[in-house]
Amino acid sequence: MSILMHNAGRALAMLAGLDPELWSIVGLSLEVSALSSLLAAGAALPLSLAITHREFPGQRAVIGAVNSLIAVPAVVIGLACYLLLSRSGPLGFWRLLYTPWAMVAAQAALALPLMTGLSVAALQAVGPRIRETMLTLGAGRRQAAWGTMREARFALAAAFITGFARVLGETGMTMMVGGNIKGETRVMTTAIALETIKGNFELGIALGLVLLAVAIAVNVALQAVQGRAGR
Amino acid sequence: MRIAASGLVKSFDRRRVLDGVSLEVGAPGVHALVGPNGSGKTTLMRLLALLERPDEGTITYDGDPAGAAETRAAALRRRMALVHNPAVMLSGTVRYNVGYGPMVRRAPSGDRRRLVEELLESMSLGGFGRREARTLSAGEIQRVALARAMAAGPETLFLDEPTANLDPLSARTIEQAIAGLARRGVRIVLATHNLWQVERLADRLWFLNDGRISLSGPAADILHRGDQAFWGRFLGRDNLFSGEVVREAGRAVFRAGSAAFEVVSDLEGKALASLNPNEIILSRGRLASSARNTLAGPVTGMAFEDGVYKVAIDAGIPLIAAVTKASRDELGLDGGVNVFATFKASAVRVWKETE
Numbered sequence: 001m002s003i004l005m006h007n008a009g010r011a012l013a014m015l016a017g018l019d020p021e022l023w024s025i026v027g028l029s030l031e032v033s034a035l036s037s038l039l040a041a042g043a044a045l046p047l048s049l050a051i052t053h054r055e056f057p058g059q060r061a062v063i064g065a066v067n068s069l070i071a072v073p074a075v076v077i078g079l080a081c082y083l084l085l086s087r088s089g090p091l092g093f094w095r096l097l098y099t100p101w102a103m104v105a106a107q108a109a110l111a112l113p114l115m116t117g118l119s120v121a122a123l124q125a126v127g128p129r130i131r132e133t134m135l136t137l138g139a140g141r142r143q144a145a146w147g148t149m150r151e152a153r154f155a156l157a158a159a160f161i162t163g164f165a166r167v168l169g170e171t172g173m174t175m176m177v178g179g180n181i182k183g184e185t186r187v188m189t190t191a192i193a194l195e196t197i198k199g200n201f202e203l204g205i206a207l208g209l210v211l212l213a214v215a216i217a218v219n220v221a222l223q224a225v226q227g228r229a230g231r
Numbered sequence: 232m233r234i235a236a237s238g239l240v241k242s243f244d245r246r247r248v249l250d251g252v253s254l255e256v257g258a259p260g261v262h263a264l265v266g267p268n269g270s271g272k273t274t275l276m277r278l279l280a281l282l283e284r285p286d287e288g289t290i291t292y293d294g295d296p297a298g299a300a301e302t303r304a305a306a307l308r309r310r311m312a313l314v315h316n317p318a319v320m321l322s323g324t325v326r327y328n329v330g331y332g333p334m335v336r337r338a339p340s341g342d343r344r345r346l347v348e349e350l351l352e353s354m355s356l357g358g359f360g361r362r363e364a365r366t367l368s369a370g371e372i373q374r375v376a377l378a379r380a381m382a383a384g385p386e387t388l389f390l391d392e393p394t395a396n397l398d399p400l401s402a403r404t405i406e407q408a409i410a411g412l413a414r415r416g417v418r419i420v421l422a423t424h425n426l427w428q429v430e431r432l433a434d435r436l437w438f439l440n441d442g443r444i445s446l447s448g449p450a451a452d453i454l455h456r457g458d459q460a461f462w463g464r465f466l467g468r469d470n471l472f473s474g475e476v477v478r479e480a481g482r483a484v485f486r487a488g489s490a491a492f493e494v495v496s497d498l499e500g501k502a503l504a505s506l507n508p509n510e511i512i513l514s515r516g517r518l519a520s521s522a523r524n525t526l527a528g529p530v531t532g533m534a535f536e537d538g539v540y541k542v543a544i545d546a547g548i549p550l551i552a553a554v555t556k557a558s559r560d561e562l563g564l565d566g567g568v569n570v571f572a573t574f575k576a577s578a579v580r581v582w583k584e585t586e
Contacts, residue, residue, distance in 0.1 A: 129319045132282055136313040137332040137383045140305050151322050 003201070011205035021183075022203065026210050029168065029187035032100050036107030037164040040115050043108075044159070048119035049145055063120055069113035078173030081106040085177065098179035103187070106177045107170060111163035118162060122155030123148060154228040161222045165215065232310050232386045232418070233257050234279055238288035241274055248274045249285070250442035256387060259416040261409060263429045263450060266439035272422040275439065276389040279420065280313040309336070312385035316392040318376030320364035325356065325375050328364045332383025350378040353411075355404050370401030377405055387418040394428065406432060426505070426580060430454055454582065469541070469551040470506040475499075476581060485581060490547030492524040493576040502581050508541060510578035511552035514571050515562055523576040526550060530568045533559075540564070544572055 014022055051062055083089050085097040085105070096102045126148050134144045149156060171189040178185035180194055188211045195204040234256040241249040248271045256262055256279070264272050277283045279290060281297060281304045289296050292307050312332070321328050326347050333343040351359055354374040359367075364375060373393060380388055390409070394402040409432055413419055423429060429436060433450035446453060474487030476498045485494045485504045494504060512518065517525060526546035534541050539553045542564055550572055554564070564570065 127319075129315065130321065133315065133319050133321065134331070134335075135282065135305075135308060136280060136311070136389075137335065137379065138309040138312075139331075139335045141301065143335045147321070 007201040007205055010202040011209065014202060014206045015209065019206070022206055022210075024183070025186050025188055025191050025207060028100065028185075029189070029211075030214070032103050032174075032187060033107060033164060033168040036104045036167050037111055037115075037160060039104065039108040040111035040163055041160050043112055044115035044119050044163075045149070045156070047116050048123055049149070051116075051120050052123040053145070063117075066113055066117045066120065070117050072113070074110050074170055074173040075176070077110050078106055078176040081109060081173075081177050097177060098181060098185060100178070100185055102177040103174050103185060106173050107167035110170060110173065111167050114166055115159050115163040118159035119152075119156055122152040122159055125155060126151045154225045157225045158222055161218055161225065165218045165222070168214065168218070169211070232307075233293050234290065234387060234418075235294075236275075236279060236288065236290045239275070239278055239285045239290070240287035241271075241278060241283070241285050243274075247442055249278070251288070252439070252442070252444055253288075254437055254444060254447065256418050256420060258434070259413065259418050260434035261413045261419045261421055261432045261450075263433035263436045264420055264422040264439060265424070265426075265429060265436060268424075270439045271442045272439055273391055276313060276391060276420060276422060280311055280389050281308050282313070309383075310385060311387045311389065312380035312383045313389040314373075314376045314380050314391060314393055316373075316395055317369065318373055320367070320372055320375065323364060324360065325351065325362050325364045325367070326360040328375055329360075329379045329382050331379060336383075346382055347378075350382055351375075354378045354408060355400070368398075369396065370398045373397055374401055374404055377408055381408070381412065385417065387420070388412060389420045389422075391422050392424065393421070394423075394425065426454070469508050472504045472506075472548055474502065474504060476502045483576075483581075485579065488548040490526055492526065492574075492579065494579040494581050495577045496581040498581055498583055500583075502583055505580045506550075506574060506578060508551045508553035509539075510574050511550070512573045513542065513544075513552050513554055513558070513562060513564070514573065515568075517571050518573050520573060521575075522573045524579075525571050525573045527569065527571045530564055530566055530570060532566065533564065542570075544570060546572055 051059065051066070081102065082097065084091045085094065085102050086092055087095075087097070096105065130151055131144050131148050134147045139147060169189060171193055174187060175190045175193065178187070178190065180186050180190040186194075188207045192204045192207050192211070195201070195207070236255070237253040239249050239252040240247065252271070252275055264275065266272050274283070278285050291297070297304060297307060321331060326344075329347045329350055330343045333346060338346075347360065348357075351357055354377065356371065356374055356378065359371070359375070364372070367375065377390075377393060393405050393409070397405070406428065409419060409421065413432070413434070421428075421432065429450055436446075436448065436450040436453050437444050438446035438453075472485070472487040474485055476483050476485050476494065476496055478484070478499065483494050483496045483498070484491050485496075485502065487504065496502070512520075512522070517527075526544075526548075528544045528546035528550070530542055531545050531549075532543040539555055540559045542552045542554055542559070544550045544552060552572055554562070558564075562570070
């Protein structure tokens with residue numbers, strides 16, 4: 001108990017003292033996860049629009065496939081990314097393994113099915129009548145697609161936030177492709193894992209507190225937009 | 232824009248909803264599309280409004296076929312508008328909804344705002360601009376939907392039962408707006424069940440039955456021809472009476488069989504009367520109400536149709552009243568039970584029998 005108290009006290013001192021290593025880890029974490037979420041969203045939106053735009057043969061199978069991909073374990077995605085990006089892999093010449101870009105790529109791959117699946121559900125919830133109403137009022141296809149996204153904006157925002165929360169908390173996969181290199185690819189989750197193993201609890205606790213704070217903030221945001229989406 | 236359809240066929244799940252429909256929306260004015268539920272009215276309007284493609288047949292717009300290209304369909308759709316029943320509101324304010332058509336046409340925002348306010352005013356919705364559209368009542372939503380369609384400036388406007396189940400104020404406002412649009416040269420295709428409405432508004436009439444147009448022509452001719460067989464077909468066996476209108480103490484009374492009831496009519500002599508089964512209130516005791524007419528008699532039969540019980544009553548004339556299952560159960564309606572049928576004089580439609 002005294003060890004915990006002792007380390008918690010030092011962790012708080014680190015947080016208050018603006019420890020540069022700690023905050024650079026936090027900064028990289030947020031950057032990598034935000035960028036990967038944005039990339040995933042950039043692909044998930046058009047994909048979900050294409051899937052829901054109109055009925056087509058095999059639509060249900062496609063949606064089923066997307067939803068199955070959500071269940072793929074992160075560590076498998078990490079393995080796949082590792083094999084693709086490793087020196088002897090097909091994308092090895094990009095030399096991305098153990099860089100933040102590898103983490104961004106793996107996290108984006110993890111978030112993509114989740115965001116697509118949630119976005120498909122969000123757009124489907126708008127219903128065909130809304131799109132038709134826009135068409136009858138003179139909207140072109142693109143305007144109708146835009147309008148449909150506008151109708152689903154809160155549910156789409158929830159999809160984005162859920163994806164962001166998922167990748168921000170990811171540890172094993174991020175460690176596999178990032179390597180947890182100090183000052184380069186060390187993010188909150190991988191640092192906590194490492195520092196805990198090393199018995200260096202103060203940094204672990206400090207990062208844990210920040211991660212917790214971010215997670216709570218994200219959840220509050222999610223609750224807020226879901227509240228509006230449900231209206 | 233002149234719209235001509237020929238040989239339209241459309242099936243859903245192997246059921247032929249439209250079975251070779253040809254018609255022309257030529258002159259400006261109100262074209263009423265009348266027919267029983269499931270006769271294909273909505274489907275026909277959706278095809279004409281290019282929301283769906285026919286399985287067979289062609290539709291031309293000013294003589295040119297719609298073709299398969301989405302860009303041409305979109306261009307044509309910009310010259311038409313359709314109001315669903317019930318209409319759906321886009322999320323956002325009333326102002327956003329009504330301004331949507333001008334917005335997607337990139338109208339300047341000043342013009343757009345003026346137009347929106349003007350239209351809201353004309354639909355008795357002044358001051359509603361900032362309200363959240365989806366929080367409005369059904370009648371208000373339908374009025375917003377019509378204002379929204381008008382704001383799109385359509386040459387042809389499709390209205391799917393725009394006043395069904397609405398409060399009288401909303402219905403009247405909508406009818407006035409329809410008449411105003413027709414005067415301004417808009418072609419209006421109005422799907423309706425309401426014969427009063429057809430009489431008030433329609434210039435031409437199509438009667439759609441089982442996916443085919445069985446009758447078409449000037450509305451006044453068809454309505455006032457008093458073709459009992461025709462209206463009998465439309466109304467089914469429900470409350471179409473042949474009798475006469477007489478004046479009693481300054482009131483118009485319709486006599487048929489051994490029954491007599493008050494009506495609102497200037498006619499005298501032989502006439503036809505019809506009464507919507509939904510406008511009849513059934514009770515086990517006599518009601519104290521403002522409705523002018525109460526007929527009494529035993530229940531002679533009952534049938535479940537379109538989600539309601541149609542109760543046949545021998546009230547001196549064979550009367551049909553529509554009630555929900557809950558009402559039927561509460562009243563304990565069954566063969567032989569004596570009931571009172573109450574309805575307003577204004578609920579009876581009377582027209583001249585010319586034969």
